[in-house]
Amino acid sequence: MGYNIIDTTNDFFVNDNALSVKYPFTGPAVFEKVYTTLEQGESNLRCLLLTRKGERYLQPTFGTDLLYLIFEPNILELKDQISTIITDAVSYWLPYIVITELNVISQEDDPTMIHDVKISVSFTVTGIEINKTITIFANQDGVLQVE
Secondary structure (H helix, E strand, O other): OOOOOOOOOOOOOOOOOOOEEOOOOOEOOEOOEEOOHHHHHHHHHHHHHHOEOOOOOOOOOOOEOHHHHOOOOOOHHHHHHHHHHHHHHHHHHOOOEEEEEEEEEEOOOOOOOOOOEEEEEEEEEOOOOOOEEEEEEEEOOEEEEEO
């Protein structure tokens, strides 16, 4: 688990000790640096949710079946399956992340929504009181947007 690195020697300079790289890789030099545990937790959660099981080399159980469920019929049980898949994967692979709220909204719930499914995962990292939210919009074409 990562820790916040605090430079107490000089408050005028930004700490340049990065913990890791941010996912997805969209920085100016491909890899954007991550400096806090909360940012690293968010990056790890995005990676876990958007990785299909069997996709990661030498770790075939890493990831979720979330992207496979997008092609399933939009029935009431689908929301429960999505919630179960997310909570099981997070509790196994990222036990330091605490899911505070998980909302799955379909077009049946909100007919004005342009996507088939909207998944919002609010979470905190153990030891940090700040709450973050990741929102995934998906339809039959796959995951369209992650905020």
